Amino acid sequence: MTSNELFKINTSNKKGRINPKKLLYSGAKYIVLVLIAILVLLPLLWGIAASFTPLEKTYEYAYPFSWKAFIPVDFTLDAYEAIFERGFGNSLLNTFLLGIITVVIGGLICTSAGFAFSRFDFPGKKLLFFIVLLTFTIPGDLTVIPRFIMIKDWGWINTWQALVVPLLANSFIIFMSSQFFKEFPQELVDAARVDGASWLRVYFSVVLPVSKPLLISLGLILFLSQWDSYFWPLLVAPDQQFRVVQLAITESVQEYQTFWNELLAGSMLAAIIPILLLIPFQKYFINAVVGGVKE
């Protein structure tokens, strides 16, 4: 079914015999594959190694360059201890909880809207759906000034709600869930309705429980939207107490000195959580992102 086969088709004409030209060709392939992998891994390997290295040595091994830059030979947890003393642990925990809250509330709001679009006919449906698509095409950063002024007027600067509420309604996820629910068998909905279930009950106990792929992918997207955000928290919640993880990383850049090892320790911790989430759920994420595009 996949076009991966194309290269197999090409190379499998002459079975059994070792062809030096073919061998050279597949050797070249591996060289390209490895070179790209090195380019991708370079900053991550250095970042991990340097975060476990004392500050002076991080400069020393980078310039002049030494292989010790990639292996923490002078292993220490200094950098991690320093950032946790400054409250990095708090930032990690806060951002994680913010992410979970955004996923749960945002997920409910977006899927219920998607449910309404996919299962009902009602006056104004086309207009409202158009509005969802319209907001999808407006990049959020372009409308940041009025949104910021609004938050300021409400007295929401340095509050949790300023970080969560604007991210809850996500037009991409509304669109994605309405597409997903369209495939849901109508008979199941009808059967529940005949049994006297309310629409709210149909949505919660019939539709949502069998929408695992949708829920996983929207969970990933909403969580990452919160975990990765930097610009918005910088504007609305810069105080130490509310500092989200992406902002907390840059605290190691100070006026007279940048603490490379601490900057890298924070960065690696901020990177590890999305990596751990995306590796097992890769397929769902890809299907969600790519599936949304095909429509």
Next chain:
Amino acid sequence: MKTQKFSPTPYLFLAPAIILLFIFNLFPAVATFQQSLFAESARRGADPIFVRFENFMRIFQDPVFWKSAKVTLLFSLITNPMQTVLALGLALIATQKVKGIGIFRSIYLLPVAVSINVAVVVWGLMVDTNAGLINGMLNQIGLPEQAFLTSPDQALYTIIMIISWKGIPYWALFFIAAVQGIPVSAIEAALIDGANKWQLLTRIIIPILRPIILFVLVADTIINFTLFVPIQLLTQGGPQLSSNLVMYETYRRGFIYGDLGSSSVMLTIMFIVILIVIGIQNLLLRERN
């Protein structure tokens, strides 16, 4: 299940989402347009004054704006086609049928999970002019060291390289799924007709992927158009405004100098440019059908 009489049910399901979209997305968009036509009154507390297109005129006469527009144009013309082509290349490499390709593919997709902020922080240290790892490596193999972010001739290109570390794998994600979806029959037919690999790519794979290539190009253009974090963390627009993208200039005016009027004008201009890009995309897509 079409309901005959009016029922409030769908509206109740929709209400939270639609209300939030109105407040946080639609209203701010309209307000940005509106703000661009007003000026702050000199008197404190007085209502803003309607100045029609005066703000626009002021911006159009501003050399800093034109400089940042030029930088943004150059940046877009290099970054987006380059990322699209390399992402397609990476996708084709990552779908090769060789042993262990799954591991390579997982490695290639790692940057997708790393936030742009983290990518920029780590690369920013690596390209440090005086003590960075990259200059250390160049020095080691006897190549001349580079100024990177501290040179007005190199800063923008260095930023393009850094964001592409994440950008190329991100867009490759879309191409990998698309390449895997190409029907084998199309490829077999071409091979039977004696096509070589280059012909396979240009006559079969690229035409089949055309809609998705177009999508990636446009989506990449729009996303990079509002690029902000790398500039803020690495160069603050410098040196000598050489990396001062329009989005960063709007931030500087709006939030550092407090000039929300001219910031809104620039955002409105950017919005119009994006609408034009989307319009062109739709035209190109229609042409095909």
